[in-house]
Every structure is written in C-alpha cells, then in structure tokens.
Amino acid sequence: MANELMKGKRGLIMGLANDKSIAWGIAQACADAGAELAFSYQGDALLKRVTPLAAELGSDIVLPCDVTDMDSIDALFTALEEKWGKLDFIVHAIAFSDKNDLRGRYVDTSRNGFLLAMDISVYSFTAIMQRAEKLMTDGGSALTLTYYGGEKVLPHYNVMGVAKAALDASVRYLAEDLGKDGIRVNAISAGPIKTLAASGIGDFRYILKWNEVNSPLRRNVTTQDVGRAALFLLSELGSGVTGEIMHVDAGYNVVGMKAIDAPDMTREPAKD
Numbered sequence: 001m002a003n004e005l006m007k008g009k010r011g012l013i014m015g016l017a018n019d020k021s022i023a024w025g026i027a028q029a030c031a032d033a034g035a036e037l038a039f040s041y042q043g044d045a046l047l048k049r050v051t052p053l054a055a056e057l058g059s060d061i062v063l064p065c066d067v068t069d070m071d072s073i074d075a076l077f078t079a080l081e082e083k084w085g086k087l088d089f090i091v092h093a094i095a096f097s098d099k100n101d102l103r104g105r106y107v108d109t110s111r112n113g114f115l116l117a118m119d120i121s122v123y124s125f126t127a128i129m130q131r132a133e134k135l136m137t138d139g140g141s142a143l144t145l146t147y148y149g150g151e152k153v154l155p156h157y158n159v160m161g162v163a164k165a166a167l168d169a170s171v172r173y174l175a176e177d178l179g180k181d182g183i184r185v186n187a188i189s190a191g192p193i194k195t196l197a198a199s200g201i202g203d204f205r206y207i208l209k210w211n212e213v214n215s216p217l218r219r220n221v222t223t224q225d226v227g228r229a230a231l232f233l234l235s236e237l238g239s240g241v242t243g244e245i246m247h248v249d250a251g252y253n254v255v256g257m258k259a260i261d262a263p264d265m266t267r268e269p270a271k272d
C-alpha cells in the first residue's frame with residue numbers, strides 16, 4: 001500500500017531491536033509512505049541487527065544511543081542535526097524493567113527496580129523531546145508506545161504498569177508544552193505482541209491467548225496494525241490530534257468481561 005503521505009519527511013526511529021519489534025512495523029509503514037528514516041540502537045550487540053534492517057528501508061543512518069546516558073542522547077541529536085538539520089517526526093519505542101520485577105507482586109518492587117523502569121521507560125521520552133524540539137523547526141509529530149497495563153491491573157505487568165501510567169501523563173504534558181510550536185505528541189497503546197521485550201513478562205503467552213479470544217476482533221494485533229495507526233498519527237492525516245492515547249488492540253480495552261464464546265483457559269504454570 002505504498003503512498004506518498006510521508007514524502008519529504010525525515011524521522012528518527014528509536015527502539016528497533018529486530019524484525020519482531022513494534023518499531024519495525026512502524027518504520028516499514030513510514031518508509032512505505034516515502035519517509036526518510038534514521039535509526040538509533042542500544043549497544044553494540046544490536047548494531048549488526050539494526051544495520052541490515054535500516055538498509056532494507058533505504059537508510060544508512062544508524063546511530064548509537066543508550067537513553068540512560070544523557071551524553072549519548074546529546075550525541076545522537078548532534079549527529080542528526082549535522083546530517084539533516086531538521087527533524088519531522090520521532091518514534092520512541094523503548095521500555096525496560098528488570099525481569100524479576102515482571103513476576104510476583106508489584107508491592108515487592110525494589111527502589112532500584114522502580115527507578116530503572118521509570119528512567120528508561122518514562123523519562124527517556126521527555127529527555128529526547130527536549131532535544132527533538134530544537135530540530136522540529138517546522139513543527140513535528142512524536143509517538144511513543146504504551147500498554148493497557150498502565151490503565152488497569154494486568155498479571156505481572158507490575159512496575160511497568162506504573163511506568164506506562166506515568167508515560168501516558170507525560171504524553172499529555174509534552175503535548176501542551178510543545179503544541180504551541182506545532183509539535184504533536186501522541187501514544188499508541190498496542191495490544192500484546194510477541195517481541196523481545198514482551199518475552200520478559202511473566203505469563204505473557206497467557207495474556208496473548210486471553211486477548212486473542214476476548215477482544216472484539218477475536219485476534220491479536222500485528223506490528224503492521226500498529227504501523228498503520230502510527231502512520232496516521234505521524235503524518236498529516238493526524239494533524240488535529242495531540243495528547244492522545246490511541247488503542248490499537250483489536251478493541252480489547254472496551255471489553256468488560258470474558259467473551260461468551262471464549263474457551264475456558266487455565267494458565268500454564270509460571271516458570272518462576
């Protein structure tokens with residue numbers, strides 16, 4: 001479904017780990033619509049994965065950035081400024097929490113675990129928007145990824161649920177701060193998708209199956225579904241939308257109880 005929606009637009013994609021990443025679905029949709037892309041990656045181990053994926057979409061701008069290191073974020077934006085001068089859109093598809101905090105009880109979260117999840121999954125979006133703002137001289141569009149576990153309690157999402165709630169609030173505050181300069185800030189709340197990050201969540205397979213049989217569309221979403229919605233928010237199609245948390249979850253968030261036709265399910269024993 002190639003089109004010219006993003007022709008002449010330049011965007012940075014942060015959070016690509018492999019071809020299962022949500023960032024990949026979004027990058028594909030943007031490239032398909034004519035956008036020029038740059039990618040950031042975390043750590044040398046990911047460089048060899050990200051480089052060929054970027055090349056597949058016609059990009060040779062692949063830059064390191066660990067969002068826990070402010071110098072690393074500064075270096076990324078300095079490099080982008082040198083290459084492009086300005087930026088039209090940015091995708092933040094980054095989250096992290098210690099695996100041990102994604103099982104057991106939320107109440108047992110350690111201070112360090114809490115701060116780590118908040119730093120990487122929440123503050124990083126604000127930190128990058130501080131830098132991106134200066135490059136979005138003709139306005140722009142920013143997108144982050146959130147999850148329903150920030151609105152309601154879901155098994156084992158724990159500290160990441162608290163982080164996503166804070167990220168959702170950040171989206172609203174950033175939208176207000178940056179709106180005057182024509183910069184829109186939104187989030188997609190994606191349904192569960194089997195990615196590297198998701199595999200760290202206890203009972204993820206159970207969550208996936210539950211969503212598949214109980215969401216109105218009776219299926220799980222794909223990274224392509226998220227990519228198409230992202231294209232709407234990142235392009236001029238979304239020109240009047242900011243501060244929005246858009247659910248791309250096969251409708252799961254509107255459901256109040258188990259579907260009548262859903263099978264009875266028992267969870268496989270947790271590995272912890």
Ligand SMILES: NC(=O)c1ccc[n+]([C@@H]2O[C@H](COP(=O)([O-])OP(=O)(O)OC[C@H]3O[C@@H](n4cnc5c(N)ncnc54)[C@H](O)[C@@H]3O)[C@@H](O)[C@H]2O)c1
Nearest residue numbers: 015016017021022042066067094095145192193195196197
């Ligand atoms: N997969 C799901 O079910 C789902 C659902 C809703 C929202 N999300 C969100 O989507 C986003 C992308 O995750 P994904 O599921 O595609 O998994 P993923 O593992 O493919 O991507 C996570 C990315 O975060 C990056 N990252 C982690 N710590 C970092 C750091 N310190 N500096 C820079 N980058 C760092 C990783 O390198 C990786 O590229 C996350 O915010 C996640 O919470 C995922």
